[in-house]
Amino acid sequence: MTTGLWIVLDHVAALLSVAAWFAAGVTLALRRTRLAPAVLVAAVLVTLLRVGTVAMLAGRGWWFVQEKVLLGLPMLGAAAAGAVLLAGPRLLAARRGRGTGWSVSGVVSVFTAAYAALAGLVVTFLVGYPLTLSTALITISLVCAGALLTMRVVAPAAEETAGGGIPLVLGGRLISRRRFLGWSGGAAALTAAGAGTGLSFLPAEAVTVGGGAGRSSRAAVSVADLRGPGSPAPGGTVRRHVLTAKKATVRLASGGEIDAWTYNGEVPGPAISAIQGDLIEVRLRNDDIEGGVTLHWHGYDVPCGEDGVPGLTQLAVRPGEEFVHRFRADQVGTYWYHTHHASHVGVHRGLYGTLVVTPRHGQRADGPAAAEQLDLTLPVHTFDGTVVIPGRDGRTEHPAPPGTTVRLRLINTDSNPHRIVLAGTPFRVAAVDGRDLNQPDEVRDVGLRLPAGGRQDLVFRMPGTPVALVVDDDRDGGLRLRPHGDGPGEAGVGDTSALPELDLLRYGAPAARPFGARDADRHFTLVLDRGLAVVDGRPAYAQTVNGRGHPAIPDQLVAEGDIVRFTVVNRSLETHPWHLHGHPVLVLSRDGTPSTGSPLWLDTFDVRPGETWEVAFRATNPGIWMNHCHNLPHAEQGMMLRLRYDSVTTPFGGAHGESPGHGH
Ligand code: C2O
Ligand code: CU
Numbered sequence: 001m002t003t004g005l006w007i008v009l010d011h012v013a014a015l016l017s018v019a020a021w022f023a024a025g026v027t028l029a030l031r032r033t034r035l036a037p038a039v040l041v042a043a044v045l046v047t048l049l050r051v052g053t054v055a056m057l058a059g060r061g062w063w064f065v066q067e068k069v070l071l072g073l074p075m076l077g078a079a080a081a082g083a084v085l086l087a088g089p090r091l092l093a094a095r096r097g098r099g100t101g102w103s104v105s106g107v108v109s110v111f112t113a114a115y116a117a118l119a120g121l122v123v124t125f126l127v128g129y130p131l132t133l134s135t136a137l138i139t140i141s142l143v144c145a146g147a148l149l150t151m152r153v154v155a156p157a158a159e160e161t162a163g164g165g166i167p168l169v170l171g172g173r174l175i176s177r178r179r180f181l182g183w184s185g186g187a188a189a190l191t192a193a194g195a196g197t198g199l200s201f202l203p204a205e206a207v208t209v210g211g212g213a214g215r216s217s218r219a220a221v222s223v224a225d226l227r228g229p230g231s232p233a234p235g236g237t238v239r240r241h242v243l244t245a246k247k248a249t250v251r252l253a254s255g256g257e258i259d260a261w262t263y264n265g266e267v268p269g270p271a272i273s274a275i276q277g278d279l280i281e282v283r284l285r286n287d288d289i290e291g292g293v294t295l296h297w298h299g300y301d302v303p304c305g306e307d308g309v310p311g312l313t314q315l316a317v318r319p320g321e322e323f324v325h326r327f328r329a330d331q332v333g334t335y336w337y338h339t340h341h342a343s344h345v346g347v348h349r350g351l352y353g354t355l356v357v358t359p360r361h362g363q364r365a366d367g368p369a370a371a372e373q374l375d376l377t378l379p380v381h382t383f384d385g386t387v388v389i390p391g392r393d394g395r396t397e398h399p400a401p402p403g404t405t406v407r408l409r410l411i412n413t414d415s416n417p418h419r420i421v422l423a424g425t426p427f428r429v430a431a432v433d434g435r436d437l438n439q440p441d442e443v444r445d446v447g448l449r450l451p452a453g454g455r456q457d458l459v460f461r462m463p464g465t466p467v468a469l470v471v472d473d474d475r476d477g478g479l480r481l482r483p484h485g486d487g488p489g490e491a492g493v494g495d496t497s498a499l500p501e502l503d504l505l506r507y508g509a510p511a512a513r514p515f516g517a518r519d520a521d522r523h524f525t526l527v528l529d530r531g532l533a534v535v536d537g538r539p540a541y542a543q544t545v546n547g548r549g550h551p552a553i554p555d556q557l558v559a560e561g562d563i564v565r566f567t568v569v570n571r572s573l574e575t576h577p578w579h580l581h582g583h584p585v586l587v588l589s590r591d592g593t594p595s596t597g598s599p600l601w602l603d604t605f606d607v608r609p610g611e612t613w614e615v616a617f618r619a620t621n622p623g624i625w626m627n628h629c630h631n632l633p634h635a636e637q638g639m640m641l642r643l644r645y646d647s648v649t650t651p652f653g654g655a656h657g658e659s660p661g662h663g664h
Pocket of ligand 2: 543575576577629630631634635639
């Protein structure tokens with residue numbers, strides 16, 4: 001069973017235990033002598049079941065259970081034991097016909113167990129990992145306060161009905177002892193809650209060093225000075241583009257019209273291509289996108305000053321302003337660009353385009369294969385709920401004579417993953433995130449998972465029959481290649497939804513890797529979840545990293561040359577496509593199982609619910625880099641942080657109150 005499923009199961013068990021303990025409390029309070037013992041037993045059993053689900057989750061990783069093991073379960077266990085001891089004997093007696101089973105201590109203790117169960121669940125959903133002393137103190141005091149309040153409600157009821165069998169004197173003594181308990185308990189709960197709240201206001205660490213040194217002797221350099229070269233490599237040319245951001249009404253291939261935000265009035269923006277070694281020079285202008293725009297080169301390891309992150313590597317380009325990017329097209333492969341300002345809105349509305357760099361002598365890195373005869377760049381994007389592929393030219397059918405070599409460059413420009421099936425031909429996944437795989441096997445009848453922001457290049461030789469590219473198992477949409485022109489003749493795509501997913505961690509041939517987990521100079525753990533956190537100064541039900549939201553997540557500090565390892569854990573029930581700027585990461589393992597196929601270098605990897613990924617990279621590109629979830633609304637809701645080289649500073653941080661990735 002997957003960890004994600006165990007997480008769900010544990011939530012269900014936790015919810016059941018809350019329901020069962022409350023039901024036990026209510027039936028007992030209502031003196032349902034027959035029902036109450038049964039419900040109490042059920043509550044105890046569900047509580048034991050939770051011990052089981054938590055134990056299973058613990059086996060998957062401490063991150064999944066820390067708050068449950070250290071706080072939730074002990075608290076519930078203690079309260080449940082108290083409830084059984086205090087309510088049990090009288091209930092047993094009642095079954096034998098002696099009394100009603102009811103007692104103040106019984107009712108209060110059973111309700112306290114219910115509060116403890118509820119508190120544990122709330123802590124899991126609002127706080128998660130890591131548990132802090134402050135959270136523990138506040139939670140325990142709230143449960144105690146709940147118990148005291150319940151006593152205040154139940155005890156007078158005891159007084160009123162005390163005439164029935166219980167001596168008044170005894171009742172009176174009990175009440176006064178309770179009053180004493182109430183005062184001292186209330187004071188203790190208040191003190192603990194106060195201490196907890198106070199602790200939560202302690203300033204957070206601004207930086208984590210991941211086990212490495214905290215400062216360097218290198219001279220400081222500003223990101224503003226980390227710019228690209230002014231000339232191409234020998235033999236290369238300069239590729240000049242002017243991209244003007246503006247609002248425009250755009251007609252979609254599907255027929256509809258959208259009010260888009262565009263580069264040059266087109267969606268996607270102009271396709272930028274280059275040959276390895278060329279210099280790419282793009283002048284970004286802004287006509288009328290009020291909040292501002294930038295250009296971020298997704299997956300392309302440009303010098304940091306070209307990275308296009310407002311408030312970090314530059315200022316956002318406001319209407320009437322411009323910014324010129326220059327960088328060498330040294331990396332071959334499929335990439336894309338998009339605005340990094342208010343990106344959760346801007347990219348969605350159309351501020352993106354493709355970037356493709358091909359080898360200089362028609363040579364691919366893995367051998368002397370000539371460039372493919374049909375080379376299509378296919379950004380997949382959703383407008384108004386409709387998946388649009390490809391974009392601008394609107395063509396979803398292409399002629400491809402049999403024998404043609406074809407490369408389909410898929411780019412996911414959405415915030416959610418897409419499932420891709422290439423029906424009608426065997427093919428190879430030649431490259432992922434722009435980087436060639438080592439000896440990719442020929443596959444067919446498989447589904448490919450394309451993470452948000454990710455790219456995959458599919459290569460094949462055109463057969464004599466039609467080929468269909470199916471997105472999200474929608475057999476009628478997607479793209480068709482026809483061997484004999486544009487004539488009719490359906491590709492006859494079957495149901496693709498049951499095809500197994502290709503696991504890229506076991507695909508292709510292994511090859512020497514430059515480093516492994518043991519070589520890491522620094523190690524950072526990122527636990528992804530939802531929870532209560534401050535995002536940009538406002539409390540929110542945020543998307544969190546280690547319990548915090550942007551910009552309160554500590555910067556990760558690295559030094560040039562370090563090998564840096566990330567452990568990325570997803571405690572939540574949503575997928576998080578993790579994306580580090582400026583560096584590809586080498587996948588080491590997923591859920592503890594090492595990657596055994598071709599070395600896999602990614603810039604965006606999907607961390608699904610319950611998954612744990614280990615990746616590493618070498619810090620060879622000085623700068624301050626965004627490290628975030630590429631589900632852009634998640635990033636907006638707090639799930640982003642910075643990876644900072646120890647010698648690099650920024651003059652743009654906080655300027656104009658800007659925040660990387662989103663606006664106001
Ligand atoms: Cu494609 Cu920071 O993003
Ligand atoms: Cu996310």
